[in-house]
Amino acid sequence: MTGSGPGLHDDGMPVVFRSSDRASTSGQRRYLGGTQWRLVLAVAAAVCGALGSRGAVVALVLVFVATVCVEIWLLTERPEEAWYDGRALAESTKTLAWRYAVGGAPFPGGLPLPEARERFHARLETLLREAPPVSLAPVGSTAVTEEMNALRALPFDERRRVYLEGRIGGQLAWYSRKATANVSRARTWRLLLIAVEGLGLTAAVLRLTGVYDFDLAGILAAVLGAGSAWFAVRQYETQGRAYTFAATELSVIQGRLAHTDEDTWAQEVADAEDAISREHTMWRASRGAG
Structure with missing residues (x-):
């Protein structure tokens, strides 16, 4: 991640x-x-x-x-x-x-x-x-x-640049890509499940009217159940919202870090890493993990 x-x-x-x-x-x-x-x-x-x-x-x-x-x-x-x-x-x-490498708390640069x-x-x-x-x-x-x-x-200015580009910028781009991909996949899966529901309804009506005697509706019901279960496992909608929130929070942090001086740098890095860890904690909680 x-x-x-x-x-x-x-x-x-x-x-x-x-x-x-x-x-x-x-x-x-x-x-x-x-x-x-x-x-x-x-x-x-x-x-x-x-x-x-x-x-x-x-x-x-x-x-x-x-x-x-x-x-x-x-x-x-x-x-x-x-x-x-x-x-x-x-x-x-x-x-x-990352905290150690750029001098973030609990490993400040002066240590x-x-x-x-x-x-x-x-x-x-x-x-x-x-x-x-x-x-x-x-x-x-x-x-x-x-x-x-x-x-x-490295000198402070260089460490700050590397952290902003390599960590914050990298995470921000990753969250943004994941948010877009998950929202798109959620929409696609919703449309597919609706289509299967429509086909199942059509199949049930045709069998009821005697057009054919094959239990196609039962098969489509199984397909719908399997698709719904896979949709629940992947949690596209939940992850799309979580990644969008994380990307928004990191964009604010990125602007703040760009103007942080060396005196407050260690704590600002710690706060940024806490924000990244918070997204992962939410991800684990959504999976039912402790």
């Missing part, structure tokens, strides 16, 4: 970030893939039930067996936990790295480097102790990276 930019790239983050990011990406892919299979199988079951032939009944049994297998896999593996918890750890690590490094390690170790095991792929060193130290050593 991040944008890229100059100054501090993903490969310049601590290993913990890359590890938890991989765990989250893998968990998301497996969870969405399992959910897709479950919904496709539900539609396939409706088709087999509507056909009613002996072969269709055998296929229906196989479909139900496959559905049970997918459900058991989702319950035992719980890939959504790796997705949510891995993303939480990755984003928490990223915000710590001696050894003390800042020690404070960073302590904060990161706390995150690791509190992180669920599913949020991590194998982890290597948790040390501060050379890129983070190089950015921290």
Whole structure:
């Protein structure tokens, strides 16, 4: 959930970030893939039930067996936990790295480097102790990276420029793109679901009037249910609103940071990172994650 930019790239983050990011990406892919299979199988079951032939009944049994297998896999593996918890750890690590690198609280620029490094390690170790095991792929060193130290050593004006372009500007562009994409997808899915509802109504009326005797309406009802379930899983409307709000808040913060002096910089960076973390907290809450 991040944008890229100059100054501090993903490969310049601590290993913990890359590890938890991989765990989250893998968990998301497996969870969405399992959910897709479950919904496709539900539609396939409706088709087999509507056909009613002996072969269709055998296929229906196989479909139900496959559905049970997918459900058991989702319950035992719980890939959504790796997705949510891995993303939480990755984003928490990223915000710590940016705070350290640009002199944001609790790592102000005037803090001696050894003390800042020690404070960073302590904060990161706390995150690791509190992180669920599913949020991590194998982890290597948790040390501060050379890129983070190089950015921290820059003069204030240069650090401010890099933070505004690489972090705030990158996040703002990312939120704006995501807001537009989610609003568009929500509208498309709404129209598709309405179209399926209309087809289902038409199919039911035609069967009622004796035009045909095939249970097409039942199949379309299954398609509608699967589509509605997928729409609920992706939460396009909720995310569209959340990203729009986050982009608006960050645009205000961007203007304020551009005129911040070195005396108030550390706290202003902390406030900006809190705003970014707040969006992610809302995202996790909407997913039902703790």
